[in-house]
Amino acid sequence: MKIASWNVNSIRARLDHVTAWLKERQPDVLLMQELKQTEFPALVFKELGYESVAVTQKAYNGVAILSRYPIETINTTLAGDEQDSHARFLEATIEGIRVVNIYLPNGNPVGTEKFAYKLAWMDRLHKEMTAWRKDGLPMVVGGDFNVIPEDIDCHKPASWIHDALFQPEPRGRYRALLDLGYTDAFRSLHPGEGGQFTFWDYFRQSFEHNRGIRIDHFLLSPDVADRLQSCVIDLGPRAQPKPSDHTPIVVELR
DNA sequence: ATGTCGCCTCATAGGCGA
Secondary structure (H helix, E strand, O other), rough: EEEEEEEEEOOHHHHHHHHHHHHHHOEEEEEEEEEEEOOHHHHHHHOOOOOOEEEEEOOOEEEEEEEEOOOOEEEEEOOOOOOOOOOOOOEEEEOOOEEEEEEEOOOOOOOHHHHHHHHHHHHHHHHHHHHHHHOOOEEEEEEEEOOOOOOOEEEOOOHHHOHHHHHHHHHHHHHHHHHHEEEEEEHOOOOOOOOOOEEEOHHHHHHHHHHEEOOOEEEEEEHOOOOEEEEEOOOOHHOOOOOOOOEEEEEEEO
């Protein structure tokens, strides 16, 4: 089973990129983030053989799951804050696996209510991920985490030192998720490997110089981690004209 | 501070978020 995650930065602007990539790579499941619009082109994906569920809002955020297998939707919001209306969370069961698609808040600038929202969101996620572990569910939690886990996950720590994605608080919270027994799919198969990124700024030719960060992740529960065959960052889409600033990450399970 | 995208609107320029 091949499961991918891709922050598309507007599904309207990226629809042709996404359909072309689906045909080329044929994932069983695709998690998308930053749809950035209310309408979701479910019919387009249906014609390609993918069922879909989307949680959207106007202009911002938005997450969707595409699947060749039936999707049973479990939750469309992250528990723990009734006031939170952001479209950032989608939990479903696919082929017996609990698949969770997250678009974790960016949190910039540091020291604002946005940063506090990010930390609170991570605390809520920690609580859910604790419960899933206790329930013993086979879990795949994927998406745009907006966290640079370690120094090797960016081209140059000095240039990210003031960024919310690099602060000790979110990084500590990310580590706390791993401490629950989840495996960072990419890092577990590529220990110590630097220069492996999923996001590059649009400006200053960051992609061409590989000045990027690794912020799109898959966290796997132990039973699913045992099934992990490969985890690959597909640079192809980021090299296309008019790309998203993120590129897909793909896990393959036995 | 800046760069670049994509969204939106008291819209064809500017603000916001990333």
